[in-house]
Amino acid sequence: MGAHELDSTSDLAALKRVTERFAVAVTPHIRALIDPSDHSDPIARQFDPSIEELHEAPEELSDPIGDATHSPLPGIVHRYPDRLLLKLVNVCPVYCRFCFRRETVGPGNQGLTGDELDAALNYIAARPEIFEVILTGGDPLILSARRLAKVIARLNTIPHLGIIRIHTRVPVVDPGRVTPDLVEALRGPKPVYVVVHANHAREFTPEARQACARLADGGLPLLGQSVLLRGVNDSEAALSDLFRTMLTARVKPYHLNHLDRARGTSHFRVPLEEGQALMARLRGRLSGLAQPTYILDIPGGHGKVPVGPLYAEKAENGEWRVTDPWGCVHAYGEGASPQAAAGVKAPPERPLAGADAE
Ligand SMILES: *Cc1c(COP(=O)(O)O)cnc(C)c1O
Numbered sequence: 001m002g003a004h005e006l007d008s009t010s011d012l013a014a015l016k017r018v019t020e021r022f023a024v025a026v027t028p029h030i031r032a033l034i035d036p037s038d039h040s041d042p043i044a045r046q047f048d049p050s051i052e053e054l055h056e057a058p059e060e061l062s063d064p065i066g067d068a069t070h071s072p073l074p075g076i077v078h079r080y081p082d083r084l085l086l087k088l089v090n091v092c093p094v095y096c097r098f099c100f101r102r103e104t105v106g107p108g109n110q111g112l113t114g115d116e117l118d119a120a121l122n123y124i125a126a127r128p129e130i131f132e133v134i135l136t137g138g139d140p141l142i143l144s145a146r147r148l149a150k151v152i153a154r155l156n157t158i159p160h161l162g163i164i165r166i167h168t169r170v171p172v173v174d175p176g177r178v179t180p181d182l183v184e185a186l187r188g189p190k191p192v193y194v195v196v197h198a199n200h201a202r203e204f205t206p207e208a209r210q211a212c213a214r215l216a217d218g219g220l221p222l223l224g225q226s227v228l229l230r231g232v233n234d235s236e237a238a239l240s241d242l243f244r245t246m247l248t249a250r251v252k253p254y255h256l257n258h259l260d261r262a263r264g265t266s267h268f269r270v271p272l273e274e275g276q277a278l279m280a281r282l283r284g285r286l287s288g289l290a291q292p293t294y295i296l297d298i299p300g301g302h303g304k305v306p307v308g309p310l311y312a313e314k315a316e317n318g319e320w321r322v323t324d325p326w327g328c329v330h331a332y333g334e335g336a337s338p339q340a341a342a343g344v345k346a347p348p349e350r351p352l353a354g355a356d357a358e
Contacts, residue, residue, distance in 0.1 A: 014051040022264065023095040023106030024049050027174045030094055033205060042200045042232040047094050053264035062103045064260040066301020075112045075120045079301060082131045083165075086120055088112055088151065089138035093174045098229060098268045100260035100297075105138055121154055128160040134167060141170035141177060149185035156188045165193045167225065172196060172203040175211035183218035195223045195254060199232050201245040209249045216250040223254035226292065228275050229268045236281045243282070243290040253292035258307060261299055272296070272307060280309040284325020 026034075026047045034044045063069075070079040077085040089111035090104060099105065112120065124130055133155055140148070155164055166186070170177050171194075186192045194215055198204065204212075216222055224246040226233065233239055243253045256279070259269055279294045294308040312332070315321045320332040 011051055014054060015049060018049045018051060018053045022102050025095050027093050030173050040231060043202060045231050046096055046199060052267040055266060056263050057266045060261045060263045062263060064100045064262050064299055065297040069301045073119055073123060074116045076123055081129050083134060084130060085134045085136050087137045088135060088140050089142060091142060092139040093142055098227060098259060098265045100262045102262050125158050131162045132165060133161060134165040136167040139168050139170055140166055141168040145181040145185040152186055152188050156190050161190060163191050163193060165195060167195045169197045171211040172198045172208045175207040178211035178214050183214050186220060187218055192220050193223060194220050195225050196251050197225050199226050199229055201241040204245045204249050212249045212251055222251040224251040225255045227257045227259055228270050230270050234270045236278060239278060239282060240286055243286060247290055253290055255295045256292040258296045260297055276309045
C-alpha cells in the first residue's frame with residue numbers, strides 16, 4: 001500500500017513511524033512523473049514510503065552485503081583486491097524504499113571530512129593492486145561540480161589507478177544536475193564509467209535522456225544497473241521495456257541485482273527462481289546488448305555472483321546438455337581427443353600464421 005491510498009488515521013500514524021525510521025525524499029522531477037491516480041504506479045512504489053516497511057522479516061539485516069566488515073577506514077569498502085568503493089557522501093536526492101544502505105543514508109548523515117578523504121586517498125595511493133575506484137554513497141553526483149572535480153583530479157594523480165566508476169541515480173531522478181560543468185568535472189586522463197541506476201522504462205524521461213546524452217557526448221561510457229522488484233519490473237514486458245529503453249538512452253544494461261535483504265523490504269522481494277525464469281525468457285527475444293547479468297550479492301559480504309539460468313549442464317556420458325534460447329536441449333560433445341579423455345591438459349594452441357611472421 002502506498003502513501004496515496006491510506007484510509008485511516010492509524011495508517012497515518014504507522015506511516016509516520018516509517019518516515020521516522022527510514023529517510024524519505026523525492027525530487028520534483030520524480031514527483032511529476034508519478035501518476036497519483038494509479039495506486040500501483042511503479043515509480044511511486046520505489047520512492048513513496050509505505051506502511052509495509054514496518055514489517056521486518058527474520059532474515060533481513062541492517063547491513064545486508066557486509067559493507068562494515070570490509071571497511072578498513074571511513075568511506076572505504078574494500079572487498080575485492082582490484083577495486084574498492086569510495087563513499088564520499090551518505091545523502092541522495094531520493095531515497096529508494098528498497099535501498100540496501102537505508103540504515104546508513106539520510107539527510108544530515110555526514111559525508112567524509114577533509115581529513116577522512118585524505119586518509120582514503122592515501123589508502124588507495126599506497127596499494128598498487130587497486131585498479132578501479134568506485135564512487136558511490138549516497139549519490140556522489142549530488143556534490144557540486146567543483147568538489148567532484150577536486151576528487152577526480154586527485155584520483156587522476158594516482159598512477160596505478162586504471163579507471164574510475166561512478167554509481168548514481170542522478171541522471172534519472174534529477175537530470176538538471178547533469179550540467180556541462182558537472183560533465184567537465186568528471187573528464188580527465190582516466191576513463192570514468194557512469195553506472196546509472198534505473199528500474200523502470202518510464203524513468204527515462206526526455207530530460208533524463210538528455211542528461212545521459214550529455215554524459216555520453218562528454219566521452220563517459222554509460223552502464224545500467226537495476227534491481228528486480230515486485231510491483232515495479234517483475235515481468236518480461238517491464239524488463240524488456242527497461243533494458244531496451246536504456247539502450248536507446250546509450251546506457252548498456254550491466255547488472256540486474258537480486259534484491260538485498262535490507263530491513264522492511266520484503267514486499268519488494270521476487271524469488272530467485274522467478275528471476276531466473278524471467279531472465280531465461282529475455283534470452284533470444286532481446287538483443288544481446290539488452291541483457292544484463294543477474295547478480296546476487298551474497299549476504300554477509302561474500303561478494304557478487306551471477307545467478308542467472310544455467311544453459312549448460314554436464315550429462316552422465318561426459319557430454320554437455322545445452323539449452324537454447326527457446327528451451328530446447330541439445331547435446332554438445334567436445335570430441336574424444338585422447339588428451340581430453342585422459343584428463344590431460346592439451347598443449348597450447350599453435351599461434352596463428354600471422355603471429356609467427358615477426
Ligand atoms: C558491488 C561492489 C563492487 C563492484 O562489483 P562489480 O562486480 O565490479 O560491479 C566492488 N566492491 C564492493 C564492496 C561492492 O559491493
